[in-house]
Amino acid sequence: MITPEVKSFKIHFGKKEVYIFPYWIGLLICGIAFGLVGAHQVFTRGLQVTGLSNQVPWGLWITIDLSAIALGGSTFVFGVVVYLLRIKRFEIVGKLAILLGFLGYSTAGMVLLFDLGKPLRFWHPIIFWQPHSLLWEITMCVVLYLTVLAAELLPVVLEHPVFSTHPFLDKFQILRKAINLLHRLADWLHSIAPVLAVLGLTLSLLHQASLGATYSVLSGRGMWFNQSAPVQFVLSAMGGGTSLLFFLSVVVFRIMRPGLVKDDILYDVARIAGAIVLLCIYIRVWDWAVTNYYSFDTEVSLQTSVLNSIAPYSATFWIGQVIFALIPGTILLLSRRVNNFRILMAAAVLPVICTVLVRWNYNFSGLIASISYSPFNPAVILNSYVPTWQEWSVASLVISYWLLLFSLAAHYLPFTSQASRH
């Protein structure tokens, strides 16, 4: 059995040792329960319960959606590393990456369902094609990619001993037969893993880039919605996603389940993350230079000054996106020399925040400060948006779902395959 190996977090109260895992799960279930209240309101009363308006039609949920997809960005990176480049020592970390991808994309799908005015028509893009639309392409990619991720995750889940040794399997033959069928499916899926990796890479690059392009095509909005957005979205997803993978790998493979992965491999994951984060910020700063230094755009400078008057907009760029990427990127790149997992973990959090912040700013900069259509004196109109408790509640639902499934998977999922154990 796997479970006895798990060393979960324990807290000492004097002499008493408290095993916090059940309390953590309890907390997450509370988060889901609170979320269900908001979800019920959204589904019965519609989007009038949100703080959204015709001027700011996309808000908190879109940011969560974009961030969840971005933070699943490590999946295709490690899909390539493990199944195409065949660097087998990353196999176990790669399985964690697949899990993160699956969680990220299912979370995104869930939160999008709330964001639709007509949630029951979520399947329309699959039937009614509009290949010119980036959102159509993203929907198709996400649906297909989620299928690929499920196919990649199934063999990992089925390796849990409960699926081969549970007494129920001998009691009910039909269960045994179903499990055998699933095992055969999993074996086949495992054998075509490289195909799935190529497919995953293609789909990932397509829609991660398109998420940036979603904003690039909004020529009427001005600010930041520039042509380099697709590249930046891909790179920041790879950087942020891999940083998150590193952080969670340390949590799972050093704290909860020590012994599965060597420290050397974790250092390498940190170095990969650091390299991508630095590459991303290099391109990002060039992009800043192109839009703000080498060219002057009245609309952009108007919007920037208006945004700065209501929020620390420039600060979120220079601190949240440049410094939060440069410093941790360097630390992660030098992981072997730093040789301290506490510092590395702290460093890995910052690119994750940076990735979310990029999406937050992309979404809001053009919506909060939009350009009027006045023919002679085009002005920047300041719109406002404050998320309601129902929006936070749904946010709590999907984030708790993510954390709950991750915690359970980190606790129970067998990351070592039976094939390699033989």
Next chain:
Amino acid sequence: MSDEQKNKSQTEKDLSRRDFIKLSGTMLGAAALVPLVSQGARKLSGGEQTDGPQWGMLIDINKCIGCNYCTYACQAVNNLSDDMLYNVVTKETTQTGVEFFLSRPCMHCTDAPCTHVCPVGATYQREDGIIAMDYDLCIGCRYCEVACPYDARVFNWYKHTETSERVPDYGVPEVPPRDRGVVEKCTFCSHRIDAGLERNLIPGVDPQATPACVVACPTGARVFGDLNDPESPISKTLSQTTLTLRLREELSTAPKVYYVPPQPNTETGSENS
């Protein structure tokens, strides 16, 4: 042991190669189907001129007195609740500070950003250039609202229950209310145009076939008609006008709503407001 492993990895490779070819075949097949599917899809943007009518509107800013009748008639005829406006009248200023009223319906752009971004093709360009909505297809993602440079789209946040208080003073509802959760917009009163053409009426000339806002305007600031027909009211007015402008032309959306800019010598309607 190592041989066995080798064999195994060999079969794995073979399998994956074969599957890869199979998969590529399937994907190629799917790719080949795309043109067939999109042939059936509706036209997204005009660009090229067609022989049929292309409906357009001209708004003379010098004649607009800011009475909002266009907005009210639109609300009544299109069955809108009070907080939903297809048509908006705002007070703007010229560079020299002269105030004027700007009334803004949907621009019915020749190259409309909203039709390009809709993921399901719920918003599309009709043969006659009108940007229309299919309310049964719309999923309510609101990408079109984000994409529209003119803020011309409105979302149904609430369930429509009450008739507008503009009914019956400014008109009676001529179209059914839309569902909660879909985006809607000005249609150039396409229901009037379609029904009118069937009865051999001329949109822009006969009031029954002309958009409600044009009919309601007390000063005749709005002119409607077929841009392709040189005898239509809009073509005639356009040929007589030396200077017209369209909103945010730098975006290359090519709106089909033209404006006569305020003349410095003419008095604007601001004193009548």
